[in-house]
Amino acid sequence: MSLSRREFLQVLAAAAATGMALDAPAQSAAAAADARFYDLPRFGDLRLLHFTDCHAQLLPSHFREPDVNLGVGEGINRPPNLVGEHLLREFGIRPGTRDAHAFTHLDFSRAARRYGKIGGFAHLATLVKKLRADGPPCLLLDGGDSWQGSATSLWTEGRDMIGASRLLGVEAMTAHWEFTYGAERVKQAVAKELQGGELPGGIEFLAQNVKTTDFNDPVFKPYVLRELGGVPVAIIGQAFPYTPISNPRHLMPEWSFGIDEDRLQQLVDEVRSGRGGKAGAQVVVLLSHNGMSVDLKLASRVTGIDAILGGHTHDGVPAPTLVANARGRTLVTNAGSNGKFLAALDLEVRGGRVSDFRYRLLPVFANLIPADEEMRTLIETVRAPFKDRLGEKLAVTEGLLYRRGNFNGTFDQVILDAMMEQKNAEIAFSPGFRWGTTLLPGDAISFEDLMDQTAITYPFTTLTVMNGATIKNILEDVCDNFVNPDPYYRQGGDMVRVGGLTYRCDPRARMGARILDMRLGGKPLQAGKDYKVAGWAPVAEGASGEPIWDLVGRHLRAKKIIKPPRLNRPALQGVAGNRGMV
């Protein structure tokens, strides 16, 4: 038994809270509330269902939301840069409730035991069917990052997820990590696997902002027009604008990305006005993988979009932000990650325009929604060939292991510790990814769990000699990716996780002056001195090295018990009053 005494008491308390301590009427009231959890009042003329960034999580899991998600510039103290109690207050969510658990990190281990795992495509499928049946005519949209994030998606090059998405009834998607399987694989999937087969319909792969590097020609379909309950609806796709910068460019060498407001505005105007005798769209939606802060800026500059259904930054935002622009206003949403949420946007259309809306971001509680049998069978089938490898128990964790947060997470710390030890390095870097599931104290760490943190197509570990000046430049460069005051200059990931080296960070300072007081073993880092730095996920072409899962797997097998890691996070300055931290 590897539970600490405190954790054990927490488990007991959670058990008490769910049963013994409650009187019978309160208990049945809670049960009745649970039964109505997914009943949405009927509203409007059409419904858009949206999920995003599921990162190939076919099975229910835990995912701890961040306790540090700082807003900078205009984003300070506004959604999505609110965490914990600040988020609950902003959206009027009562502490201790199911929603409080889904949307925040608060009291995570206890609440996770109480409310159970979230997501999973079998449960999601049942919820999609219910919301399709209950509401007005409906479209199901996937914001991308669906084909990456698990062992089975990596080993099947996304085929498991394409099969599940087809069965789920996804009608259109956009993309980011999908591109890391390489341009050829994406083209093959779009041309064949997303279309046809035994199931009716197909998945439209939409990306208005992907062009060829030579002539700027469009690579994918930019939008699709569908009629829902007599209303022409346009869905425009926006892939992650910085894919060839955040991820290896050599995997898609002939494609150029970018935000491309100009083309987007042209397309919005084009779909609104109609073409070739076809009526113009009365509802225009951007299915976006920009990240929420980019979407908020874009909504203020590009006109004619009714709603931006957003992803990438993994922000579970309970209500849309309304953004005014020169010709109206645009709803901006972000629907979280890792299969936790299904968003339902109901739109009322009067006189050819959207006149009103209702939005709900529904956490998919696996114990409130029965699994869809057909989807459950499909998932079992795709997992069957890999079962033994996935199920290998590497170690047991005594502490809570999570990733999400601007500066570090405990699972990243385990990866950093493993790299420094296995590579005999003084310093380690691990990318600031926002995907990766959460394990509770006492959980076994399976190989599948490790792959949930590491399953990428460029998993190589490296050992590099760098001088102090280079290390400082890298940290400054990465930091600017999420604290640049202008959202268009942000890439949407988090700060690189750093092992061994301590530092202070001032997110409000200008680039070059944000990373301060860097120390190794208490001694200041020297600009001209060389240090051994371990890392993984190199974006350069031709990189090689032991895959990170082999290195960390070896480390975990040897340790057997993983004590709660000592989290190396920088001291922050200039952030007093920032509600993006607790």
Place this chain on the structure above:
Amino acid sequence: MNSVRREVLKAGGGVTVMALAVSAGLLRPEEALAQAAWNKAAFETRSFADTVKALGGAAAVENPGVRFASPTPEIAENGALVPVTVTSSIPKTESIAILVEKNPNTLAANFVVPNGTEPFISTRVKMGQTSDIYALVKADGRYYYAKKEIKVTIGGCGG
């Protein structure tokens, strides 16, 4: 059409393509060859102000009529080939120059816009590091500009 155009250009080397383009009437020979008076001094300047001066202008003013258009990026995918497109809606636009402030030499290109031509230029510049770039327009003898930061980053660590 587009894929045909790409294949043609891939198939032909630079010289052949140039010849084809000339023979197809896409470029007039004098345009392909002619070198307008080379302003050596301007291309050796090291700051925005010096470049404006070397081009024969006085104080330039920022003007929304000068605009960086798509696909000019915020963050370069490749610093060696940064696409830059500039448009000007200022009447009597005579020339459009591109300046990269932190490059060893600031002036990257200067395009003469003949009377009656749409003031739209699109090219690629090389950038060694994150820098402000300027689009400098000469119109009716006066100078106007737009400014934009383009980040050149080490990449990775996103998402």
